[in-house]
Amino acid sequence: MPSPVQVRCCDASGCRSAGSQALRNALEGARDAAGLDPSQLTIKPVGCLRLCGSGPLVACDGPGPTQLFGGMAPEQAGALIAAALPSSPAPGSGDPLAAHRLDLEAPFFALQRPVVLEGCGQVDPESIDDAIAFGTYAQLQRVLQELSPEQVRDEVRRSGLRGRGGAGYPTGLKWDTVALQPPGPRYVVCNADEGDPGAFMDRSVLESDPHRLIEGMAIAAYAVGAERGFVYVRAEYPLAIERLRLALQQARSRHLLGNHIHGTSFNLRLEVRVGAGAYVCGEETALLLSIQGQRGMPQPRPPFPAQSGLWGAPTLINNVETFTAVPAILRQGGDWYAAMGTAHSKGTKVFALSGAVVNTGLVEVPMGTSLRTVVELIGGGVPDGSPIKAVQTGGPSGGCIPAERLDTPVDYESLVELGSMMGSGGMVVMGQSTSMPEVARHFMGFSVNESCGKCVPCRAGTVQLAQLLDRFVERRATSADMERLDALCQMVKVTSLCGLGQSAPNPVLSTLRWFRHEYEAACREPSGCVATGRVR
Amino acid sequence: MAWALASKGRWENNGMTPSAAASTDPRIAQVIRRHGARADALIEVLHQVQELHGYLAPESLRDVATGMRLPLSRVHGVASFYHLFRLEPPTAHRCAVCLGTACYVKGGAQVAARIEQRLGVRLDDPAGDGVWALQHVSCLGACGQAPVLVVDGELMTRLPVDQPEALDARLEAAGLPQRTTT
Numbered sequence: 232m233p234s235p236v237q238v239r240c241c242d243a244s245g246c247r248s249a250g251s252q253a254l255r256n257a258l259e260g261a262r263d264a265a266g267l268d269p270s271q272l273t274i275k276p277v278g279c280l281r282l283c284g285s286g287p288l289v290a291c292d293g294p295g296p297t298q299l300f301g302g303m304a305p306e307q308a309g310a311l312i313a314a315a316l317p318s319s320p321a322p323g324s325g326d327p328l329a330a331h332r333l334d335l336e337a338p339f340f341a342l343q344r345p346v347v348l349e350g351c352g353q354v355d356p357e358s359i360d361d362a363i364a365f366g367t368y369a370q371l372q373r374v375l376q377e378l379s380p381e382q383v384r385d386e387v388r389r390s391g392l393r394g395r396g397g398a399g400y401p402t403g404l405k406w407d408t409v410a411l412q413p414p415g416p417r418y419v420v421c422n423a424d425e426g427d428p429g430a431f432m433d434r435s436v437l438e439s440d441p442h443r444l445i446e447g448m449a450i451a452a453y454a455v456g457a458e459r460g461f462v463y464v465r466a467e468y469p470l471a472i473e474r475l476r477l478a479l480q481q482a483r484s485r486h487l488l489g490n491h492i493h494g495t496s497f498n499l500r501l502e503v504r505v506g507a508g509a510y511v512c513g514e515e516t517a518l519l520l521s522i523q524g525q526r527g528m529p530q531p532r533p534p535f536p537a538q539s540g541l542w543g544a545p546t547l548i549n550n551v552e553t554f555t556a557v558p559a560i561l562r563q564g565g566d567w568y569a570a571m572g573t574a575h576s577k578g579t580k581v582f583a584l585s586g587a588v589v590n591t592g593l594v595e596v597p598m599g600t601s602l603r604t605v606v607e608l609i610g611g612g613v614p615d616g617s618p619i620k621a622v623q624t625g626g627p628s629g630g631c632i633p634a635e636r637l638d639t640p641v642d643y644e645s646l647v648e649l650g651s652m653m654g655s656g657g658m659v660v661m662g663q664s665t666s667m668p669e670v671a672r673h674f675m676g677f678s679v680n681e682s683c684g685k686c687v688p689c690r691a692g693t694v695q696l697a698q699l700l701d702r703f704v705e706r707r708a709t710s711a712d713m714e715r716l717d718a719l720c721q722m723v724k725v726t727s728l729c730g731l732g733q734s735a736p737n738p739v740l741s742t743l744r745w746f747r748h749e750y751e752a753a754c755r756e757p758s759g760c761v762a763t764g765r766v767r
Numbered sequence: 768m769a770w771a772l773a774s775k776g777r778w779e780n781n782g783m784t785p786s787a788a789a790s791t792d793p794r795i796a797q798v799i800r801r802h803g804a805r806a807d808a809l810i811e812v813l814h815q816v817q818e819l820h821g822y823l824a825p826e827s828l829r830d831v832a833t834g835m836r837l838p839l840s841r842v843h844g845v846a847s848f849y850h851l852f853r854l855e856p857p858t859a860h861r862c863a864v865c866l867g868t869a870c871y872v873k874g875g876a877q878v879a880a881r882i883e884q885r886l887g888v889r890l891d892d893p894a895g896d897g898v899w900a901l902q903h904v905s906c907l908g909a910c911g912q913a914p915v916l917v918v919d920g921e922l923m924t925r926l927p928v929d930q931p932e933a934l935d936a937r938l939e940a941a942g943l944p945q946r947t948t949t
Contacts, residue, residue, distance in 0.1 A: 245911050248922040283911025428867030428906035466814070466851055467907055507810055507849030510905065524809035525841075526848040585869035585910035592911050623868060657910070659868045673871050677905055683848075 235271070238315050239352065241288040242276035243438045244470045245431075245592075250305070251287035257305035258289075261312040272315065275361075278439020280352040282339060283431075284591030290352065291315035299333040299340075307331070338608045339590045344571065346579045347555045348595045351439035356474050359481035362442035368487055370561040371446050374453060375493045380410060383454040387557065389565030391577030396422055396513075396550030397625065397654045398730075399576070399643040405547065408537040409455040412545035419452040419460035420541065420548045422518055423475075426465060426510040427626025428677065430657030432581040433551035435593050437464065437471035440555070441478035447554035449488065449499055450561060455547050458498045461522050465506045476503055510627075510681035514729050515548045517683065528685045529729035550655065552581055572598030576642035580656060586623070587613045587662035596641075603637035606660050613662045621661045621745070625654030627674045627681075628734030630741025631667060650741035652734070667746040668753055672700040674738035681731065689732030692723035696739065703753040710754060717743065791830045794819055799834035806837060809845055813852055822853040855893055858900040862943070863917040864890075867906030873913040874928035879903065881934060882916075887946040896946065918943065 240246075240255045258274050280288040285301030294317045303311060310327045326332070335341070345351070355361040362368070374383055388403030409417060421444065425433040436444060444462075452460055464472050479501055482488045490498045509527045512518050517527035519540050540546025556578065560568045569577045576598040582605060585591045589611030596605060606612070606622055613619055621631040630651035632639065639645045643653050661670070675697040684690045699716050702708040720736035720743075727733045743750060798815045802808035812835065816827050823846050832839040846852045864870075864879040879890050879901065888895045891902050909915045912924030918941040927933040939945070 244922075245909060245924075248909065248912060248915075248924045286912070425908065426906070428871075429869045429910050430906070431908035431910055434908040467904070505811065505814060507814065508851035509849050521810065522807065524805075524807040524811075524845065526844055528848075583910060585913060586872040591869075591913075626868070657868070659872055659910070661872055665872060670871075673866075673868070680850075680905070 235294060236315055236317065237273045237275060237292040238311070239275050239277040239280070239290040239292065241278070241280045241286060241352065242356070243279040243283075243435060244468075245279070245283040246286035246288055247470070249286035249302075253305045254287050254289070254303055254308065257308035258312060261308035264309070265312055265316075267312075272312070275355050276357070277353060278351045278356045279348075279435040279593055281343070281348075281594070282333060282590060282592040284585075284589075285333065288333075293317050297335060299335055300328060300331045301333050302331055339592075339594075339611070342600075342604065342609055343595050344579050344597050345595050346559050346568070346571075347436065347552050347581050348439075348593065349559065350443050351435060351593070354440055354442075356439050356441055357477055359442060359478065359485060362440070366562075367440075367442045367558070368446050368482075370558040371449050371453075371487065372493050374450050374561060375495045375497055380454045380456065383450060383561070384410060386561060386565045387454070390560045390568035391565070391572070392553065392556055392560065392568065393576065393643065394550060395552035395556070395580065395655065397427075397628065397652060399653060402549065402553055405537055405549070406451065406454050408535075409457075409545045409547040412538060416459070416542075416544045417455055417457040418541045418544055418546040419448055419455065419457040420519070420522065420536075420546055421448055421460070421462040421554055422513065422515065422548055422550045423462055423464040423468075423471070424506050424513040424518060425468075425551070425655060426513045426681075427628070427655050427657045429583065429585055429623065429626060429659040430655045431583045431585075432593065432656045434468050434471050435583075436551050436555050436581075437468065437475055441471075441475045442482065443558060444475075444551055444555050445478055445482055445488070445501065447557035448501060449492070450557050451547060451549065451554060452499050453497055455545075457547065458500065460499065460501045461504050461541075462501065463504045463506060463512070463518050463522055465512075466508060472503060472505055479503065509683070510677075511683045511729070511731050514731060517729070518548070519546065526683075528683045529731070531728060552656070573640060573642045575644055580641065580653070582641075582656045582658045584610050584658050584660070586659035587619075587665070588660040589614050598642050599640040601638050601640055602632060605641065605658065606637065610660060613660065615662075617663055619660055620663050620665060621667070623651075623659040623661060623670070623738075624657070625652040625734075625737070626657050627677045628652060628730065628737055629654045630737045631661065631670060631745065632741075633745040636745075650737065650744050652737070666704075667742040667749045668700060668703040671739045671742045672697065672704050675700050675735070678731065678735040682735075683731075686726075686728040686732060688723045688726040689728070689735060692719060692727070692732070693735050695719060696723065696736065700739065703750055706753045706755070708750070708754045713750060713754065716750075791833055792827065795827060795830045796834055799831065804835050806835060809835065809837065809842065810849070813842075813846055817852060822856050824856075853893070857893070858895045858898055860899045860919055860942070861895075862886075862899065862901045862919075863904045864901065865905075865907050865909070865913070865915045865917075866903045867910065867913075869910035870906075870914040874926075875914040877928045878914050878916060878926050878934070881931070882938065882943065884947060885935075885938060885943055885945055899944070899946075916941075 289300045291298045354365045392402040393399040512521045512527035516530040521527040536546045581595045678693045682689045832842040916923045
């Protein structure tokens with residue numbers, strides 16, 4: 232019997248840094264002081280409750296509607312327990328927590344469509360019992376006992392799911408490619424090397440609902456015939472690593488991983504591999520080398536990892552969000568998933584909203600939702616009420632989308648058309664005070680630091696681009712610099728070996744396209760720049 | 768690179784192929800045994816060795832190469848490739864200021880400048896002032912609380928960039944000494 236009142240405290244790293252653990256201790260003390268025991272009022276640590284900027288967040292479920300509170304201090308624990316109890320009067324003018332109440336009917340919450348995040352903020356990420364009670368691992372069992380690997384792949388193909396790491400490759404097609412390789416060992420790998428600055432979707436999933444990811448990976452492993460897999464997590468996410476390791480251990484002890492899972496002939500061993508701070512390892516061929524204990528340097532493709540990956544065996548690589556979407560797709564059917572989104576981008580997408588925006592946090596919306604809806608309605612716009620200048624998507628591989636294009640639907644193709652890309656889902660809002668050449672310089676500095684050094688266009692080209700951009704930032708550029716910037720961007724884009732180099736010029740190209748006047752204004756003789764600047 | 772050149776002398780007597788006869792740090796040997804000396808565990812082994820000693824000294828790298836039966840060049844190649852591996856002893860105290868996009872938009876660079884001034888160190892100079900050093904990180908995934916800073920492993924969030932006194936108070940509370948007068 233679930234207890235009638237449940238208090239869910241966010242225990243993801245965002246709220247932790249805002250003091251959620253002290254708050255939870257205080258809540259437990261306040262419950263005891265009120266003479267209640269855990270069967271009457273459960274206090275449960277959960278994962279991300281979305282509105283990270285207002286942490287620590289606490290949600291109270293009772294007989295009435297769920298109440299959500301933000302920015303709570305331990306001193307307010309008593310008032311919160313009182314508010315959580317069914318006997319508490321309806322919040323009126325004397326409500327001591329009025330300033331902390333968050334409206335769950337507000338667009339930030341109401342417009343979300345949780346699929347990947349459906350367990351985030353609901354389940355205790357450190358308890359497999361809680362995850363199972365929520366329905367996790369039920370699809371793994373059904374798949375193993377009722378479906379053939381072909382049927383699983385068919386369902387995923389029908390869902391139209393595309394890779395959520397950024398490139399958007401059709402997931403079903405990738406699974407088929409791996410499954411149809413000649414007989415032999417196969418591997419399944421989860422890319423949790425979420426390195427794009429401004430992205431924290433994968434971290435939130437790992438910290439909030441790790442069992443869901445494990446279930447998705449296990450289903451994928453069954454579908455492609457893999458018996459071994461790895462989750463490659465960046466070392467910068469210690470809590471995510473800790474929870475994932477704990478979850479794997481719990482799953483093994485329940486025989487949800489290991490040999491003869493659910494009494495079938497399906498075996499799976501999953502391990503965590505921790506990165507060591509190299510952004511380039513998010514590139515799949517580099518990631519595979521890093522899992523094998525080597526320098527993470529991208530390799531030319533083909534062969535693709537689906538043909539020849541870890542130790543030369545066919546390897547399926549998907550991102551955290553992609554795997555995590557799989558259990559819901561199996562449960563509700565591929566057609567259900569495909570009914571959401573646009574013609575070519577199905578389902579939902581998780582975004583990490585941050586920067587100059589009122590509501591910062593995690594947002595999951597159907598594909599095709601307009602950027603304006605995400606940043607103005609859900610995000611609440613710039614804090615001081617001034618208009619948004621641009622939205623940065625796709626991290627250092629993406630670009631800045633200007634305010635006048637905010638009505639663009641968010642899908643893979645539309646964002647590429649605007650010179651940006653979906654990327655993994657980081658969305659950083661920029662206000663009027665942000666200078667675009669400085670943003671471009673900022674990203675180029677990142678690419679200089681993170682270039683692995685293997686190919687010359689990226690290793691030397693990014694350095695030259697950074698130096699050119701310095702001239703604009705310091706307002707000593709000339710019209711010739713503008714020409715050089717254009718030409719060098721094209722060269723680096725076309726001739727680099729891997730995605731990092733090929734996309735490193737994107738922040739420059741997109742700001743040149745939409746905010747060219749800022750570059751021109753940064754020239755020593757602005758009139759000269761205008762005269763020679765190519766019109767696009 | 769500068770490190771490799773400056774440290775060249777430290778490698779000379781060891782030769783480039785480590786010999787099993789060299790005395791190995793027993794704790795490093797234990798770490799390697801735990802991983803079954805598998806070559807693919809090299810990054811994990813280096814993480815744990817760095818945890819033992821705070822950094823990866825030339826002797827430690829040699830011990831790892833010996834214990835894992837890998838060429839020293841491979842071990843050094845991996846150790847020097849990844850940003851999180853330190854090849855020089857760290858300072859006693861460290862600050863890492865996030866300069867990811869969200870923190871950048873919210874004034875992360877100003878936080879860095881304030882700390883540079885306060886401690887009298889340069890950003891990304893690993894030597895710092897001998898006790899404190901300030902480095903940048905590209906993103907900690909705490910974008911919802913930008914701008915953020917890590918002081919000796921503790922994450923500090925929502926730093927008040929627009930209020931210098933409040934920012935100073937937060938830095939003071941985190942134990943950052945005021946080395947230079949403002």
